[in-house]
Amino acid sequence: MGYAAVDAPAPDAQVRSDLELPILDLSRADDPEQAAAFRRDLLGASHEVGFFYLTGTGVTAAETAELVRLTEAFFALPLADKVAIEMVNSPHYRGYTQLGNETTRGEPDWREQIDIGPERPALPRSEAEPWNLLQGPNQWPAALPELRPVIEAWQAKLEKVGLRLLREWAEALGQDRHVFDPAFATDPATLLKIVRYPSADTLETTSTQGVGPHKDSGFLTLLYVPPGQPGLQVDYRGQWLEATPLEGAFVVNIGEMLEVATNGLLKATVHRVQVPDPGRARISIPYFYNPNLSARVPILDLPEELQAYATGVTQDEKNLLFGTYGENALKSRLRAHRDVTERHHAALDAQWSARQRQGFASA
Numbered sequence: 070m071g072y073a074a075v076d077a078p079a080p081d082a083q084v085r086s087d088l089e090l091p092i093l094d095l096s097r098a099d100d101p102e103q104a105a106a107f108r109r110d111l112l113g114a115s116h117e118v119g120f121f122y123l124t125g126t127g128v129t130a131a132e133t134a135e136l137v138r139l140t141e142a143f144f145a146l147p148l149a150d151k152v153a154i155e156m157v158n159s160p161h162y163r164g165y166t167q168l169g170n171e172t173t174r175g176e177p178d179w180r181e182q183i184d185i186g187p188e189r190p191a192l193p194r195s196e197a198e199p200w201n202l203l204q205g206p207n208q209w210p211a212a213l214p215e216l217r218p219v220i221e222a223w224q225a226k227l228e229k230v231g232l233r234l235l236r237e238w239a240e241a242l243g244q245d246r247h248v249f250d251p252a253f254a255t256d257p258a259t260l261l262k263i264v265r266y267p268s269a270d271t272l273e274t275t276s277t278q279g280v281g282p283h284k285d286s287g288f289l290t291l292l293y294v295p296p297g298q299p300g301l302q303v304d305y306r307g308q309w310l311e312a313t314p315l316e317g318a319f320v321v322n323i324g325e326m327l328e329v330a331t332n333g334l335l336k337a338t339v340h341r342v343q344v345p346d347p348g349r350a351r352i353s354i355p356y357f358y359n360p361n362l363s364a365r366v367p368i369l370d371l372p373e374e375l376q377a378y379a380t381g382v383t384q385d386e387k388n389l390l391f392g393t394y395g396e397n398a399l400k401s402r403l404r405a406h407r408d409v410t411e412r413h414h415a416a417l418d419a420q421w422s423a424r425q426r427q428g429f430a431s432a
């Protein structure tokens with residue numbers, strides 16, 4: 070969900086499909102004989118590329134197929150049913166975004182989507198904690214009532230997978246297994262999107278930007294994409310690596326909070342999605358496992374043998390990383406959804422821009 074304006078591979082960077090992301094099987098963590106090896110593999114994969122495939126999550130093919138079916142059904146609705154829940158109506162950045170209405174690095178993203186968080190009432194507005202505005206009710210499509218229970222079940226399942234993975238990471242990093250738990254214990258600000266990228270021949274643009282190069286702003290992302298729908302590319306040493314979807318697997322990537330927590334040992338990797346080829350619209354379902362809005366990231370005291378790899382957080386002046394999750398998320402939301410920001414949060418946006426210009430980071 071973070072749409073950070075970041076340095077990315079050069080415009081003419083090579084796209085490689087000959088290298089594959091590592092595949093990790095989470096069920097190995099349940100087997101006392103294999104758990105330590107799993108954690109070593111996890112650390113290796115997340116330090117080297119910052120992206121990997123995850124199998125063995127317990128999410129079934131039937132659950133996935135049902136969510137994919139409903140996602141397709143939502144996007145097939147008449148535009149009027151979709152814009153009835155447009156995000157611009159929500160000060161909490163929830164609801165439907167039309168094609169081209171989200172921006173990354175100031176350019177439109179050629180995708181449509183719904184943003185859905187945990188269903189909670191709006192928080193009182195606070196000057197000290199302006200990110201409270203990110204909590205509030207969702208907008209559900211009246212024309213597709215079956216969507217809500219299926220999404221809520223998906224969120225509940227992936228929340229468990231996210232926590233499990235964070236605990237394995239904690240242990241792999243020589244920490245107490247539960248070091249990250251407090252940040253997620255009350256009201257984690259998770260976010261789910263259902264997304265559709267129309268194919269190039271249906272767009273009135275020659276842009277290839279499905280979503281522009283960015284990092285995700287939370288701890289980790291669990292992304293489902295149906296097999297046969299390429300387009301996601303991952304920055305690997307200045308080239309773009311194709312993250313081709315794999316049957317039965319999630320694509321997992323590291324967000325900015327894990328980069329901050331590990332002083333850069335784990336890197337939030339830049340990625341983008343290309344507009345699909347003619348005739349091949351693509352859908353995707355990213356789930357962002359984010360902590361409580363007011364949680365401060367615990368900065369880990371890493372064991373000596375890992376410290377050498379913890380080379381510092383990337384503080385790009387166009388994309389500062391903040392140590393309070395809500396602040397880091399608000400930065401991304403203000404920037405990516407300009408229509409919502411201008412309608413509901415113009416004053417905050419002006420303050421924010423001044424602050425960003427001064428390069429002031431609380432991280």
Ligand SMILES: O=C(O)CCC(=O)C(=O)O
Pocket residue numbers: 070071262264280285292294301340341342352353354355
């Ligand atoms: O659609 C995808 O494959 C990835 C989307 C993404 O990176 C995001 O929404 O943050």
Ligand SMILES: [Fe+2]
Pocket residue numbers: 070071283284285340
């Ligand atoms: Fe992303």
